[in-house]
Amino acid sequence: MFENTTMLITGGSRGIGASTAVLAAERGAKVFINYRSNHEAADAVVDACRSVGGRAEALAGDIRLESDVLAMFAACTKHFGPPTTLVNNAGILHRLDRVENYTAERLHEVVNVNIVGAFLCVREAVKAMSTKHGGSGGTIVNVSSAAAYLGSPNEYVDYAATKGAMDTMTLGLAKEVADEGIRVNAVRPGLIETDIHEGDRLERLWRNIPMQRVGQPDEVAEAILFLASPASSYVNGSLLNVSGAR
Ligand code: NAP
Numbered sequence: 001m002f003e004n005t006t007m008l009i010t011g012g013s014r015g016i017g018a019s020t021a022v023l024a025a026e027r028g029a030k031v032f033i034n035y036r037s038n039h040e041a042a043d044a045v046v047d048a049c050r051s052v053g054g055r056a057e058a059l060a061g062d063i064r065l066e067s068d069v070l071a072m073f074a075a076c077t078k079h080f081g082p083p084t085t086l087v088n089n090a091g092i093l094h095r096l097d098r099v100e101n102y103t104a105e106r107l108h109e110v111v112n113v114n115i116v117g118a119f120l121c122v123r124e125a126v127k128a129m130s131t132k133h134g135g136s137g138g139t140i141v142n143v144s145s146a147a148a149y150l151g152s153p154n155e156y157v158d159y160a161a162t163k164g165a166m167d168t169m170t171l172g173l174a175k176e177v178a179d180e181g182i183r184v185n186a187v188r189p190g191l192i193e194t195d196i197h198e199g200d201r202l203e204r205l206w207r208n209i210p211m212q213r214v215g216q217p218d219e220v221a222e223a224i225l226f227l228a229s230p231a232s233s234y235v236n237g238s239l240l241n242v243s244g245a246r
Helices: 014-024 039-051 066-080 104-129 159-176 201-208 217-227
Strands: 006-009 030-035 055-060 085-088 138-143 182-189 239-242
Touching: 006 014, 006 055, 006 066, 014 030, 014 039, 014 055, 030 039, 030 066, 039 055, 055 085, 066 104, 085 104, 085 217, 104 138, 104 159, 104 182, 138 159, 138 217, 159 182, 159 239, 182 217, 217 239
Parallel strands: 006 030, 006 085, 030 055, 085 138, 138 182, 182 239
Antiparallel strands: none
């Protein structure tokens, strides 16, 4: 299904990004993985992609830094050609806390990774894919969050707000590049079993989910790959909840 796809995945060393990388490699995509600093985890994902018969490379880079984002797109292009899919997945959250306790440093960091970094990545993806720039089109899948519509009170309203911004970016960008061969959609995962959660948060909260369980990274990866693939050829500007009905 992804034989002609070069997929650049930010935050691909762990969690949802890692699952997406391995599934995409298994289905024929050439996978280029960005991550921040966990070289061991990134190497393991590259090995997993290769062990299912796929091609994969990884490069460390902080999506907050324009130079790192440019370097990741250049390295992807060198290895596999320009990306035809961007999975805009890297994201962070901070300790569970109320808004009145947020430091300026915390706010700058979450906004810089989840919004500025995500924007730098879609900017480069549009330059690589748009028919207006000589590209042959592509797909962008933003990894937002159910937090965008829940608001995450007493936990991380700042993170939730950045995901709300990502949803708005998805809607605007989808319209902006719709006639340039690029589709832009988002997934909004709910509680997914990855390292991002603090302490026993998953154990405390799974009962609030109508399906009565947390989700697995592969279940989000399947939704991402649907939006990245020709199977969703007329789906554009959509926000797909992957949250067990929460
Ligand atoms: P995770 O397990 O914590 O993994 C985060 C990934 O992002 C890692 O690969 C990490 O690299 C990378 N990363 C972090 N900051 C980065 C930066 N500045 N530049 C480049 N890469 C960076 O996270 P996850 O749970 O899979 O979450 C992935 C996405 O899904 C995030 O956008 C998150 O907001 C969203 N999401 C997750 C859930 C959930 O319940 N898990 C729910 C809704 C939405 P290193 O390994 O090098 O640190």
